[in-house]
Amino acid sequence: MRNKTVIITAIVCAVVFVSALIFVLIGYQAEPKKEIEILLDGKVLYRGSATLSGEPDYIEAKGKNYTNRIRIDETGVKVESATCPNGECVQMGYLKSPYLPIVCLPNNLVIRYVNTADSSEEMDAISQ
Numbered sequence: 214m215r216n217k218t219v220i221i222t223a224i225v226c227a228v229v230f231v232s233a234l235i236f237v238l239i240g241y242q243a244e245p246k247k248e249i250e251i252l253l254d255g256k257v258l259y260r261g262s263a264t265l266s267g268e269p270d271y272i273e274a275k276g277k278n279y280t281n282r283i284r285i286d287e288t289g290v291k292v293e294s295a296t297c298p299n300g301e302c303v304q305m306g307y308l309k310s311p312y313l314p315i316v317c318l319p320n321n322l323v324i325r326y327v328n329t330a331d332s333s334e335e336m337d338a339i340s341q
């Protein structure tokens with residue numbers, strides 16, 4: 214009876230450990246793939262890492278009428294301030310999903326994730 218308990222406990226521990234290991238490995242592999250691109254008037258203004266450790270980086274997207282101040286930091290990328298009339302791009306906060314880009318319609322600005330995996334062509338087809 215006691216032996217059974219020990220075996221079951223050992224199996225449960227092993228399962229938890231392996232699950233945790235897989236979880237960590239998947240998370241670790243997913244990190245470096247996060248790349249973003251910033252498009253202004255359909256042209257690529259910036260393409261690179263979605264996060265920066267240490268000092269945040271700022272990119273000025275100067276459109277025809279308005280300017281977006283974009284911030285890339287440890288958390289991700291967001292429009293910190295903008296001169297556009299509605300300010301929706303600022304309200305969107307950090308870029309979260311590959312399917313929900315940050316858009317500033319008045320300034321024709323798009324910030325989106327770039328899928329650097331093999332399915333990048335598929336991703337482009339969806340977003341266009």
Ligand SMILES: [Zn+2]
Nearest residue numbers: 295297302317
């Ligand atoms: Zn805007």
